[in-house]
Amino acid sequence: MSHGWLVQKVGRYMLAAVGPIGVAGTHFVLSLVLLRLLEPAAFGTLSFLLVATQLSWGIWSALLCAPLPVFLARGTPEERAAGEATLLSINLFGAIAAVLVFLVLGLALALPLRSALCFAAFGGVALLRWFGRAYAYVHGRQMRTMGSDVAYSLTVLSGLALMILVLDCEPQFAAYAALLAGAAVGLVPFGRAYLGRFGGWRRGLLREYAPIWRDQSRWALLGVVTTEATANTHVYIVTLLNGAAAFAPIAASALLLRPVNVAQNALSDFERPQLAGQLREGDLAAIPRSLLVFRLALCGIWLGSVMVGLALFLFAPRLLFPPAYDLQFLVTASLLWAAVAALRLLQTPESALLQAAGEFKDLAMASVWSSIGSVLGVFALVLFAGTLWSIAGLIVGAAIYLLWTYRFTRQWWARQPVAAPA
Numbered sequence: 077m078s079h080g081w082l083v084q085k086v087g088r089y090m091l092a093a094v095g096p097i098g099v100a101g102t103h104f105v106l107s108l109v110l111l112r113l114l115e116p117a118a119f120g121t122l123s124f125l126l127v128a129t130q131l132s133w134g135i136w137s138a139l140l141c142a143p144l145p146v147f148l149a150r151g152t153p154e155e156r157a158a159g160e161a162t163l164l165s166i167n168l169f170g171a172i173a174a175v176l177v178f179l180v181l182g183l184a185l186a187l188p189l190r191s192a193l194c195f196a197a198f199g200g201v202a203l204l205r206w207f208g209r210a211y212a213y214v215h216g217r218q219m220r221t222m223g224s225d226v227a228y229s230l231t232v233l234s235g236l237a238l239m240i241l242v243l244d245c246e247p248q249f250a251a252y253a254a255l256l257a258g259a260a261v262g263l264v265p266f267g268r269a270y271l272g273r274f275g276g277w278r279r280g281l282l283r284e285y286a287p288i289w290r291d292q293s294r295w296a297l298l299g300v301v302t303t304e305a306t307a308n309t310h311v312y313i314v315t316l317l318n319g320a321a322a323f324a325p326i327a328a329s330a331l332l333l334r335p336v337n338v339a340q341n342a343l344s345d346f347e348r349p350q351l352a353g354q355l356r357e358g359d360l361a362a363i364p365r366s367l368l369v370f371r372l373a374l375c376g377i378w379l380g381s382v383m384v385g386l387a388l389f390l391f392a393p394r395l396l397f398p399p400a401y402d403l404q405f406l407v408t409a410s411l412l413w414a415a416v417a418a419l420r421l422l423q424t425p426e427s428a429l430l431q432a433a434g435e436f437k438d439l440a441m442a443s444v445w446s447s448i449g450s451v452l453g454v455f456a457l458v459l460f461a462g463t464l465w466s467i468a469g470l471i472v473g474a475a476i477y478l479l480w481t482y483r484f485t486r487q488w489w490a491r492q493p494v495a496a497p498a
Contacts, residue, residue, distance in 0.1 A: 094222050094225070094226070095221060095222040095223075095224065095225025095226055095229075095342070096225060096338050096339060096341075096342030096343075097335070097338075097339070098225055098226055098228075098229035098230075099225050099228060099229055099338060100334055100335045100338040100339070101229065102228070102229040102232050102233055102258075103126075103334065103338075104331060104334060104335075105233060105236075106232065106236060106251060106254070106255075107123075107327075107328075107331055108331070108396060109236065109240070109247070109251075110122055110247060110248075110251055111328055111331075111396075111397070111398060112398050113240075113247040114247060114248065115321075116320075116321045116324035116325070116400060116401075117319065117320045117321040117324065118248060118320075119324045119327070119328070120315070120319075120320030120321055120322070120323040120324035120327060121185055121186075121187070121320045122248070122251065123311075123320075123323065123324065123327035124185070124311060124315055124320060124323065125181070125182065125185065125187075125195060127308055127311050128178075128181060129178075129198075129199055129202060131300075131304050131308070132174060132178075132199060132202075132203060133202070133203070133206045134300040134303065134304065135297065135300055136167075136170075136203050136206050136207055137206070137210070137296070137300070137345075138293055138296035138297040138299065138300040139166070139170070139289075139293050139296070139297060140163050140166065140167055140170075140207050140210070140293075141206070141207060141209075141210035141345070142292070142293075142296050142348070142431050142436070143163075143288050143291075143292040143293055143296065144160075144163060144210055144211070144214050145214045145348060145349045145352040145353075145432065158284070159284075159288065161273075162281065162284040162285050162288070163207075163285075163288070164211075164273050164274055165274070165281055166281065166285055167203070167204065167207045167274075168204070168274045170203070171200045171201070171203040171204050172200060174199055174200050174203055175196045175197060175199065175200035176196070177199075178195060178196035178198075178199035178200065179192055179193065179195075179196035182195045182196060187248075188248070188249065190249055191248055191249045191252050194249065194252035194253045194255070194256045195252045195255075195256075197256050198252060198255045198256040198259050201256065201259040201260050201263065202255075202259040204259075204263060205224060205228070205259050205262045205263055208220075208221075208224065208263060208266040208270050208271075209221045209224060209225075209345065210345060211266070211270050212224075212266060212270065213345060213346060213349050214349050215269075217269070218346075220265050220266050220267070220269075220270075223265030224262045224263070224264075224265045224266060225262070227258075227261045227262050227264060227265055228258040228259060228261065228262035229258070231254070231257050231258040231260075231261040231262070232254045232255060232257070232258035233254075235250075235253065235254035235257045235258065236250055236251065236254040239253060239254065291434070292434060292436050293436075294436075295436030295437040295439070295440040296431075296436040296439070296440070298440040298443070298444070299436060299439045299440040299442075299443045300443075301443075301447075302440065302443030302444045302446070302447035303443045303446075303447070303477075304447075305443075305447035305450055305451055305473075306443060306446040306447045306449075306450040306470070306473035306474065306477055307420075307450075307470065307473075307474075309447070309450045309451050309454045309455075309469070309470070309473075310326065310454045310458075310466040310467060310469065310470060311323065313451075313454050313455055313458055313466065314326065314458060314463050314466055317458060317459075318458075318463055322463050323463070324401075325401050325402065325405055325406060325409065326409060326463060326464070326466070326467065328397060328401055328406065329405075329406045329409035329410045329413060330409075330413055331396070332381060332384065332385035332388070332410055332413070333381055333385070333410070333413045333414060333416075333417045335377060335380075335381050336374075336377055336378050336381050336417045336420075336421060337417070337420075339373075339374065339377045340374060340420065340421055340424050343370065343373060343374065343424075344424060344427070344428045344431075347366070347370050347425075347428050348428050348431055348432050349432075350366065351363065351366060351428060351429055351432035351433075352432040352433075354366065355432060355433055360492055360493070363429065367425040367426070367429060370424070370425040370428070371421075371422075371424075371425050374421040374424060374425075375421065377421075378414075378417055378418060378421055381414075381417075382414050385410055385414070389403075389406075389407055389410070393406075405464055408464060409464055409467055412465075412467040412468055412470075412471070413467060415471055416467065416470045416471055416474055419471065419474035419475055419477075419478055420474050420477075420478075422478055423477060423478040423481040423482070426481045426482060426484075426485040427439060427481055429485065429488075430481070430484060430485060430488065433488060435484065435488060438484040438487075438488075439481070439484070441480070441484075442476075442477050442480035442481050442484060443477065445476050445477075445480055446473040446474065446476040446477035446480065447473060448473075449472040449473040449475075449476045450469055450470055450472060450473025450474075451473075452469075452472075453468070453469030453470070453471075453472040453473065454466045454469030454470065455469070456469070457469045
């Protein structure tokens, strides 16, 4: 591994991380403000809705983002252009339909109408921004993705401060309105290269998408659904059985490890097209060192988050958590979250490689088995040990997913003309 190549790779990681770190910091500040201004039940409701929004991003990644680099690496230039136009059109009309889904969800959770409307609009616009990030990456416009993340972060923070401190808005409404404004402004950096390419609805659009669905998206979607069960089954089970107030301290404790999750997703979105390019060029020998640097970057972020959390609990725990939240509960929950995050990041490089190679079926099967472990583990622990130990149920699912991902990666390497890395 040459020194120059490593420096260049680390520099690209740092550039790719600027935007996601800003977004992570923004969401952290947003949650911190609402943690102090809202009752636990209201904070739990907001946390639940944000989980639902992130699920929609995962669905978008499965349906549109993840197949994009694979699809554009195949066929003639005309076929690639037609496929790209299909994805852009479905992206637009799918986001419009998602607004209605988010509105129904917000009203079902008893949000005030104006907050529900802001949340629904935010959900739809955020999906457009999410695909825009993947679109910019695959076309080599990394700076636009970073600009979108920075614009989103600055707008959410400034909008939240303006509405609460100057306009004296109700905090819950201010949060949703700031998120909507941030998502809208975050579209601007993509410019006409993305926004000007949204196509209208046309006959045969779904038929054009059918090959993408058949070959990649259906397996990726199964993976998203089962991964959601693996990662967030506690959200739904705890809220359903014990209410949003019971979920609030679990959501609060997860804040400390949020940078790990954000970096994991962001660096995967960055690395996946790079791996797809190496596969397209037949440069299989470069993949092991790419995965190594990827893994080291994730481990560094995990270690930094754990050290920050440790310092916070030792010296200033009430700086983050208000008196309404039990510190012993939060410490135990944070340790459990650290274990979950460690298991998840260990499989991330191999998962990105399998996605870049189009092995969505294998990833879906790994998610199926891990989701079964998570659902059974969380449900049993909530019933017999309490809501705190629902996080331990996620450890079961994460461990199962890790083992299956490593197994499928070894099988993939065995089919390649070069030896698998140690």
